[in-house]
Amino acid sequence: MFSRLSFVCALAAAAAVGASQPAVTIQNGTVRGVTLPELNQNLFLGIPYAQPPVGELRLRPPRSINASFGTLDATAYGPHCWSAFTTGFDDNSGFQNSEDCLTLNVIQPTNVTQKGPFPVDVWIHGGGLFTGGSADFRYNGSYLVQASIANGAPIVFVSINYRLASFGFLAGKQLADEGSLNLGVRDQRLALHWVQENIAKFNGNPKKVTIHGQSAGSNSVHTQIVAYGGRDDKLFTQAIPQSGSGSRFPQPTDAGLQATFTALLGNTTCASTLNGTAAAQLACVRGLPVDAFRNHSVGTTGIVRDGDFIQTPSVYQSYKTGKWVKVAFLTGSNTDEGRSFARLGANTTADAYNNLTVVPAQFRSRLLELYPDNPELGSPFNTGPFELDPVQNGLFATPGTQNKRVSAIVGDVMEYAGPRFVGQTVAHQVPFYKYRFNHIPYSVSFSVEDFVGHFVEVAYSFNSQNNDTAFWVQNHFTATYLGPGAPVADRFLGFYMSRSWAAFIATGDPNNAKVTSKIAWPKYSEGGQQLVWQTQGSALEKDNFRAEAMDYIIDNVLLGDY
Structure with a gap:
């Protein structure tokens, strides 16, 4: 089995041998990745799926890439999106961070007996919508792909970055009137569209996509299921939400949310626009240096009811009223x-x-x-x-x-x-x-x-x-x-x-699953049972x-x- 160190060394060694690099041509160019022969996998890392959300595109919905990037070196993870923290308990402190962060990673099984196309798992990381990222080695999908190969049913694994904290979830009347809310989950949505458009080139099956996340990633999974009033855009067919079932969605002008935006203005050089137009205020915050924006936009942020992407008061109301995409579930809590x-x-x-x-x-x-x-x-x-x-x-x-x-x-x-x-x-x-x-x-x-x-x-x-x-x-x-x-x-x-x-x-x-001595796991509709995972003998309850x-x-x- 690979340790983190040997995994990194394998990336470096494979990247050093350009002729052996796997290459895949997608809509916007050719990506050159890394082969891990020990695991029968190709890795394509740090692939951009949207235009960089910087400058004039800061605090705007993500935009598809409309030009070719030629040949891309896809041998290293892209930077994490900026988190809400500057110091302390911060999942992003050990990684490179950038505002130009909308990238994804693909792990492709190779040299397997099955021909594909293979089902796809899209991982949405957690972190409260204010920290985390796809380069975190605790989310190394190589081992999940390895498990799928051992099952005799390989999968393709995709992990994504999305904007966090105020970069991705700032609210307030100014942004609501402009239609620039819920940017982080809109990033996720664009990444899912990218999968539909490109994953077949990696021998993935766009008609068999599972969206998968934990904590805020789990809440994001539920949010995607109920997005646009439960409209089925044919982006996914299954879901694995772990430890998170969704949330209530406040109005974008709720006091705490509006206060975060106002504080961003008042605590930066944008204070001069406090009595100005919304257009002037937004232009100013889009022009702030990253550090000034990040350090002075600390406060309440999150997914809000914008009347478009989010149309109901809560995920739960969406399920109750039938406004959700009909997908298969594997879900639970600790x-x-x-x-x-x-x-x-x-x-x-x-x-x-x-x-x-x-x-x-x-x-x-x-x-x-x-x-x-x-x-x-x-x-x-x-x-x-x-x-x-x-x-x-x-x-x-x-x-x-x-x-x-x-x-x-x-x-x-x-x-x-x-x-x-x-x-x-x-x-x-x-x-x-x-x-x-x-x-x-x-x-x-x-x-x-x-x-x-x-x-x-x-x-x-x-x-x-x-x-x-x-x-x-x-x-x-x-x-x-x-x-x-x-x-x-x-x-x-x-x-x-x-x-x-x-x-x-x-x-x-x-x-x-190809496991000896396993327990038959019934569907929840068959008596409301769940599987209890534990080392002293997993069991049903x-x-x-x-x-x-x-x-x-x-x-x-x-x-x-x-």
Whole structure:
């Protein structure tokens, strides 16, 4: 298996031998990539799919490339899009960043017995819509492609960058009137069109595309499914949303969103336009240096209801009213998602009420009735009557006797009720496979949690073999390395999950994974069961726990009119 270092060395060695480079001619030119003979794969990295969104194109919807770039060296990942952070816990701190960042990567199986065209997986990274990128080696699709080859059903893997933070999700009346909202998800949409137009040249099947993401990437997957009122543009046929079921969409002129735009004006040289026209204000912010724009556009951003790309108050309303593209699903969440997001330090019910910041105030009292002050019932789940000791590195480290109560509520509101609602709503119409990940991961960098938190399943669904402990620690990344040296049980779980994911991408059925001693994974429509992934023996369970509380969340927090 490749480590991160050997993977990088292979790229460098292959790139140094120009004559051996694979070349593919697409609409805008010829791309020259890298061959990884050990994995039977060709890699084409850093391919632009849109015009650079700089200068006059900053804060505008993405535009297709309308000229040839000739021959492109596609042997290195493109830079990540700028994040919202300048220092601190920033997923982009270990990578090159640029405003000219709208690129994608293609991993193509080669020298396989199957002839293709092969199904396609398009990965949309997470990071809260304000950080992350496709060059992150935790998203190395080579191992997922490798799993597909082992299944006997190869896939093509595509990963994309899209604009983040205020570069991609700034709102306000000025941008709304111009039609320049939701730019990051519009970037994703243009990348999906690029796949339709070009992926056949990489032996990919444009009629068999899965959109796949985790966290904000998962929310993006749901957003693409309900975009334009659920209009089917024939861009994808399947979806894998991991740990994220979508969101509510505020109006673009909501106070917090408008305040972010106004602060950008007021804290830069654009302050002189505060009393000017919208055109003058937008022209000014488009002309700001990148650092000035980035450092002074910190505030509320996100996907908003623009009446065009987003037409309903929430993803959930779209599913309820049938305004969604009919695709097959593989989806789920992790056992203790809420522990990763909850505001900790609650010692009384009043503290718990105040710490439920992700829940509108009108629903908190009833939720606290539905989730009693009993640590045995809280998250981390199945850890007995005691609050866990705080982790010593400062993350998740605020003690509180009601932390488990708050974490249970936050997890169900943010990550668990949504997938259950989507399954209950659509599983009778399309194939729908649901899971719960229930394993505290082995880590090679540093432990930030002693629970089954957010993101921890990603290494297993990719079967990540990349390890550079110094890199992960330096850049504050958690990393689970499933190559040699990892516990055997963890390695098998990654082997099993990645083959199941690859089988779903290729065939629409995760049960087609070539794994011995596997468990039959029923569709959700067959009794509402989900597969629990864990090293102590994966198993099926009925997805009906905390039913009264979850129903209240669905009916009020997710679907309520407020």
